[in-house]
Amino acid sequence: MKERQLKDLLYEQVARIGKALSSPKRLELLELLAQGEKTVETLTSESGGDVKLVSAHLRALREARLVEVRREGRFMVYRASGADVGALLATLRDVAESHLVELRLALEQLVDAEAQLTGISHETLLEQARRGDVLVLDVRPESEYRSAHLPFARSMPLDELEHCLDALPSDKPIVAYCRGPFCLMSEQAVGLLRARGFRAARIDDGVSEWLAHGLTVDSSTDPTH
Amino acid sequence: MKERQLKDLLYEQVARIGKALSSPKRLELLELLAQGEKTVETLTSESGGDVKLVSAHLRALREARLVEVRREGRFMVYRASGADVGALLATLRDVAESHLVELRLALEQLVDAEAQLTGISHETLLEQARRGDVLVLDVRPESEYRSAHLPFARSMPLDELEHCLDALPSDKPIVAYCRGPFCLMSEQAVGLLRARGFRAARIDDGVSEWLAHGLTVDSSTDPTH
DNA sequence: CGTTTAATCTAACGAATTTTAGATTATATG
DNA sequence: CATATAATCTAAAATTCGTTAGATTAAACG
Numbered sequence: 043m044k045e046r047q048l049k050d051l052l053y054e055q056v057a058r059i060g061k062a063l064s065s066p067k068r069l070e071l072l073e074l075l076a077q078g079e080k081t082v083e084t085l086t087s088e089s090g091g092d093v094k095l096v097s098a099h100l101r102a103l104r105e106a107r108l109v110e111v112r113r114e115g116r117f118m119v120y121r122a123s124g125a126d127v128g129a130l131l132a133t134l135r136d137v138a139e140s141h142l143v144e145l146r147l148a149l150e151q152l153v154d155a156e157a158q159l160t161g162i163s164h165e166t167l168l169e170q171a172r173r174g175d176v177l178v179l180d181v182r183p184e185s186e187y188r189s190a191h192l193p194f195a196r197s198m199p200l201d202e203l204e205h206c207l208d209a210l211p212s213d214k215p216i217v218a219y220c221r222g223p224f225c226l227m228s229e230q231a232v233g234l235l236r237a238r239g240f241r242a243a244r245i246d247d248g249v250s251e252w253l254a255h256g257l258t259v260d261s262s263t264d265p266t267h
Numbered sequence: 268m269k270e271r272q273l274k275d276l277l278y279e280q281v282a283r284i285g286k287a288l289s290s291p292k293r294l295e296l297l298e299l300l301a302q303g304e305k306t307v308e309t310l311t312s313e314s315g316g317d318v319k320l321v322s323a324h325l326r327a328l329r330e331a332r333l334v335e336v337r338r339e340g341r342f343m344v345y346r347a348s349g350a351d352v353g354a355l356l357a358t359l360r361d362v363a364e365s366h367l368v369e370l371r372l373a374l375e376q377l378v379d380a381e382a383q384l385t386g387i388s389h390e391t392l393l394e395q396a397r398r399g400d401v402l403v404l405d406v407r408p409e410s411e412y413r414s415a416h417l418p419f420a421r422s423m424p425l426d427e428l429e430h431c432l433d434a435l436p437s438d439k440p441i442v443a444y445c446r447g448p449f450c451l452m453s454e455q456a457v458g459l460l461r462a463r464g465f466r467a468a469r470i471d472d473g474v475s476e477w478l479a480h481g482l483t484v485d486s487s488t489d490p491t492h
Numbered sequence: 493c494g495t496t497t498a499a500t501c502t503a504a505c506g507a508a509t510t511t512t513a514g515a516t517t518a519t520a521t522g
Numbered sequence: 523c524a525t526a527t528a529a530t531c532t533a534a535a536a537t538t539c540g541t542t543a544g545a546t547t548a549a550a551c552g
Contacts (some may be wrong), residue, residue, distance in 0.1 A: 043453065046315060048377050052449050054364040055289035055370035060288030065510080067280035069285065082529060090271055095511065097530060102509095107366040116519045116528050123366060132360045137283040137355045141332040141348060145280035152273050224277050226270065256481075290540080307499060320541065322500060327539095341498050341549045494552095501546070509538070516531070522524095 049243030062106035063134060067091065068099045075109055076250045077182060077221055078189030079121035128250030135223065136254075149223065157232040159217055159243035164257060167217065167245070168193060177211060179218045181231040190249045190259045192219060200227045207238055215241045222248035287331035288359060292316065293324045300334055301475045302407060302446055303352035303414030304346035353475030360448065361479075374448065384442055384468035389482060392442065392470070393418060393447040401434060404443045406456040409439045414473045415484045416443060425452045432463055447473035 062068060070089050074080060086096045100120060103109040110123045110223070122128060138145050159167075170176045171194040176194040180187045187197035198206055200220075210216065216235060220227035228244035235242035249259050287293060295314050299305060305313070311321045325345060328334040335348045347353060363370050378424060384392075395401045398417040403420040405412045410424035423431055425445075435441065445452035453469035460467035474484050 048373060049295070049449060050291060051373050052370065052377070053294045055367050055373065056294055056360050057289055057291045058367065059359055059363045060285060060290070060533085061509095063285030064282055064289040065285070066275060066282045067510095069278045069281055071273070092512085093529070094513080097528095098511080108362075113518085116526095118529060124362075126358075126362050130358055133351075133355055133358050134284055135281050137333075137349075137351050138284045140351060142283065145277065148273060148276050148280065152277070163280050213323060224274060256313065286539095292540090317542085318499070319543080322498095323541080326500080339550085341496095343499060496551080497549085499547085499549105502544085503542105505540105505542085507538105507540075509536100511536075512534085514532085514534105517529085519527085519529105521526080 049056075054265065058106050059108065059130075062103055062108050063130075065099065065102075067095070068103055069120065069131070071096065071099055071103065071248075072108065072122065072131055073221060073224070075120055075122045075245050076131060077186040077248070079119050081114075081117040081119055083117065085120065102104045105199075125253055129254040132250045132254035133224070139244060140224075152224075152226065153229055153244075154233075157229055157236075157242075157244050159245050164247075164252070168257070171195070175214070177214050179216055179231065181218050181227045182220050186221075190261045192249065192252055193260050194249075195219070195260075200231055203231055203234060207235075207240075210235075210240060212240060218242060218244045219247060220244075221261070222246065222251055283331050284333065284355075287328055287333050288355075290324065290327075292320070293328055294356070296321065296324055297328065297333065297347065297352065297356055298446065298449070298475075300345055300347045301356060302411040302473070304344050306339075306342045306344055308342070310345065314432075325390065333413055334482050350478055354479040357447070357475045357479035377449075377451065378454055378469075379458075382454055382461075382467075385471050389472075389477070389480060393482070396420070396442075400439070402439050402441045404441055405445075406443050406452045407445050411446075413485045413487050417472075417474065418478055418483065418485050420444070420485075428456055428459060430459075432465075435460075435465060437465060440468070443467060443469045444472060445469075447471065447476055 065131075067089070071085055074085055074088055082093060082097060082100065085100070086093045089096065100109065104111065108127050109120050111118050111120050113119070139149070167176070167178075172177045178192055180191045180195045180197045181200045181203065183199050184197050187195070191197070191260055218228040218231040218235070221229075223246040225248065232242045232244045252259055268424040279312045292314065296310055299310055299313055305319060307322060307325065310325070311318045314321065325334065325336075329336065333348055333352050334345050336343050338344070364374070392401070392403075396417075398401045403417055403451050405416045405420045405422045406425045406428065408424050409422050412420070416422065442455045443453040443460070445456075450473065457469045471478075477484055
């Protein structure tokens with residue numbers, strides 16, 4: 043019968059996406075690409091690996107149609123092939139987090155519970171940011187901010203943070219975010235800010251998580267306010 | 268430095284879920300389990316395979332904590348370890364469908380566009396079903412209906428449909444659904460109903476898709492109305 | 493208590509993936 | 523045009539995974 047054959051074909055196609063998501067390295071690359079487009083060079087240094095290997099994994103992601111490339115001079119610029127890729131990654135991580143104890147334990151080791159902003163909904167935070175009651179700080183590299191960022195967020199990359207403290211309000215609470223739950227940049231930012239007397243906390247969510255929860259993000263507005 | 272090691276560990280855990288989703292057979296088993304708990308025997312016959320192989324794949328799914336088992340007499344009863352598993356499956360399929368042409372083409376071959384209900388939102392359908400303006404028909408096996416079904420749906424398994432036609436209204440439009448976009452039961456039901464003069468159409472969505480869109484489902488109410 | 497049924501476990505083979513290294517392509521630059 | 527750079531392609535080694543078959547466990551039944 044033809045029915046079984048067709049069904050096998052359908053599940054095989056879905057499994058192509060699953061296969062792409064079955065390697066830790068590819069997941070890390072996808073997470074980076076969910077922040078915005080990047081060259082192979084950037085991806086290699088930010089994921090801490092070997093160019094050849096990164097290139098091979100990017101090939102696999104390309105074959106699963108999760109990423110796309112274009113040439114720019116002698117650089118190849120990769121990008122996620124849609125916002126749904128980041129959202130898929132976020133739901134995959136949520137499922138992993140709720141079912142795998144090992145992951146929860148490792149996450150607890152990674153982030154300091156002290157630095158975490160707790161007990162406040164996305165909507166409330168958004169409203170407070172809109173009114174200017176809190177300052178939402180995007181501590182990722184500026185190119186990622188330009189690609190997409192949380193509403194009302196100001197860009198201040200982690201490595202410039204120390205030189206730009208004067209531009210920050212000392213009376214308002216600061217909420218820092220970065221690439222998502224597995225990224226440490228916002229945690230480091232909070233550490234630095236608190237040491238200098240600011241009231242600061244971090245949230246887990248990045249742009250993909252924000253989108254996966256059905257909220258909207260901005261892009262390419264003025265990074266300094 | 269310890270940071271890289273921890274990050275590798277985190278992504279490795281997420282990749283465990285990805286690995287579980289990387290095999291067509293496992294995806295099919297998960298989809299069946301998303302409809303409700305089933306024995307290995309049932310899973311084997313419904314997925315059309317070999318018991319030993321199905322058992323091996325179930326082991327992999329268990330190790331990824333996506334399914335759980337309990338013994339019942341001499342049967343092992345498997346179940347998805349949460350509603351989020353079905354929702355993950357639904358988003359995975361959505362991503363596959365929007366990025367892989369091959370999948371869209373195969374789907375077109377599978378389902379007759381004629382039978383498909385088009386241009387109506389989930390909310391509208393729900394409202395019409397609530398008011399009784401349409402009859403929503405769950406054509407899956409009754410055990411799956413009991414486990415969870417769309418609001419206001421009536422159970423009428425495909426293989427009983429022919430004997431129960433008297434119980435159906437000939438004036439109201441009938442909307443049939445089954446396990447999801449890859450399942451043909453609702454399509455066959457629509458074929459049969461139309462041949463007997465009923466106004467019938469199918470929708471793609473099953474319980475998991477319904478949930479993944481943020482809607483609610485019912486369970487264990489009276490199947491006959 | 494031996495037999496049947498349902499399912500798992502173990503071992504083994506082949507297929508597919510990951511990783512590494514060397515050769516190659518495409519573009520920009522002096 | 524030779525050279526440097528960015529990245530890919532190809533091939534081989536190491537590893538993992540899917541599949542199959544035979545042996546085994548665990549519960550139910552006569």
